[in-house]
Amino acid sequence: SAVISQKPSRDICQRGTSLTIQCQVDSQVTMMFWYRQQPGQSLTLIATANQGSEATYESGFVIDKFPISRPNLTFSTLTVSNMSPEDSSIYLCSVSGTSGGEVVEQYFGPGTRLTVT
């Protein structure tokens, strides 16, 4: 299993500013994922972050708005840039757990609840 922690757990930010969210995993993982959950909505994949390569962004998400770092196999950051109230969401980090090369689990962090005023 993998235990994921995120910092901060919540924040209230002013529009136009940026916030960097940290995701720490207690084991080495190849793939990490960032999701967004807007109020009352489901989860939407923002990007996939593999160590040693550029993050792959889903349609509707761009690197200038959501830059991602993946410096090693246990850590990643997601920055929400030039925030607006529409960015108010829960941001979740996720990893795939593997056994014998097969994916056997998906683990989610507790989320970062962001409010933009």
Next chain:
Amino acid sequence: AQSVTQPDIHITVSEGASLELRCNYSYGATPYLFWYVQSPGQGLQLLLKYFSGDTLVQGIKGFEAEFKRSQSSFNLRKPSVHWSDAAEYFCAVGGSNSGYALNFGKGTSLLVTP
């Protein structure tokens, strides 16, 4: 393209009654299927998952789900609902085609009445 449809946005059941939440998926390869539950203000909790093997999957809290490839469905069931089951339920699909990232349905909100 992969997608998940949860046809029911809201469902209301009486405590003690049986429950079935519907989930239909579209996926170009063998899917990995999940059901998650989220209580208000809480994080995601995995109820159960299907990767391969027995198509009837048992999960936590007395939930089960059945994978039906011919119907592209993965419906969640519980024989007797408890008031504490009131929450938002998400079905999700993933697999090697998507790099194991998950595509979530829009969710079904469950209300349990006395």
